[in-house]
Amino acid sequence: MTDTTLPSSTAPSADDFRRLPLPPAMLDNLQRLGYERMTPIQAASLPLSLAGQDLIAQAKTGSGKTAAFALPLLLNLNPRRFAVQALVLCPTRELAEQVTQEIRRLARAEDNIKILTLCGGATMRPQMTSLAHGAHIVVGTPGRILDHLGRETLDLSALNTLVLDEADRMLDMGFAEDINQVLKHCPTQRQTLLFSATYPEGVGKLAGRFMRSPQTVKLAEAH
Ligand code: ADP
Ligand code: MG
Numbered sequence: 001m002t003d004t005t006l007p008s009s010t011a012p013s014a015d016d017f018r019r020l021p022l023p024p025a026m027l028d029n030l031q032r033l034g035y036e037r038m039t040p041i042q043a044a045s046l047p048l049s050l051a052g053q054d055l056i057a058q059a060k061t062g063s064g065k066t067a068a069f070a071l072p073l074l075l076n077l078n079p080r081r082f083a084v085q086a087l088v089l090c091p092t093r094e095l096a097e098q099v100t101q102e103i104r105r106l107a108r109a110e111d112n113i114k115i116l117t118l119c120g121g122a123t124m125r126p127q128m129t130s131l132a133h134g135a136h137i138v139v140g141t142p143g144r145i146l147d148h149l150g151r152e153t154l155d156l157s158a159l160n161t162l163v164l165d166e167a168d169r170m171l172d173m174g175f176a177e178d179i180n181q182v183l184k185h186c187p188t189q190r191q192t193l194l195f196s197a198t199y200p201e202g203v204g205k206l207a208g209r210f211m212r213s214p215q216t217v218k219l220a221e222a223h
Pocket of ligand 1: 035037060061062063066
């Protein structure tokens with residue numbers, strides 16, 4: 001036992017994951033991953049996002065934004081329903097792969113959650129075959145996601161969580177129109193979470209078009 005120095009009656013601190021309405025298996029998994037405390041963006045956003053709110057969250061790179069959207073996304077998921085229930089849009093393949101890895105680690109407490117990464121640059125056919133086998137979560141770049149939607153190899157009718165990760169970079173890279181088109185394929189009844197390292201005007205405009213009374217959480221740059 002290493003924690004005998006801690007008084008056993010101590011209430012969880014403000015940044016303790018145990019303050020959140022997370023299932024015990026999820027809390028155990030976070031502990032196994034070495035996530036002892038919430039990062040500031042997690043502590044500020046998770047109480048809102050886990051309550052089902054749409055959210056705009058801004059915090060610098062490396063601040064733990066992935067877990068901040070992955071936990072609500074996973075809690076919204078019904079693992080017994082084998083349909084795409086969550087979509088995460090990312091600007092690049094590298095980022096999509098990192099996000100997929102992090103969601104996989106966080107989803108370990110749940111059995112059999114299937115995550116697919118769909119990015120441009122890879123050939124279509126294997127992606128189409130994977131989609132035909134089904135998935136719970138899709139992570140990908142806007143252009144390739146739109147391509148699959150156009151071919152009807154991806155069906156978002158069961159979607160309940162939409163995440164725009166690195167929204168500022170996606171706009172910089174000229175994905176605004178692709179994102180607009182993808183949105184047309186998403187059910188309006190859903191939770192939308194937008195994450196960004198910076199908050200230029202374009203991000204606010206984008207959010208205004210498709211979010212429902214979003215809560216905004218912005219963390220100032222550390223000095
Ligand atoms: P961002 O998307 O804000 O750039 P990431 O989500 O990629 O940041 O997280 C950065 C790193 O911090 C990752 O290696 C992630 O596993 C780790 N991390 C995230 N949340 C926590 C936490 N609560 N405790 C410890 N490490 C964390
Ligand atoms: Mg990130």
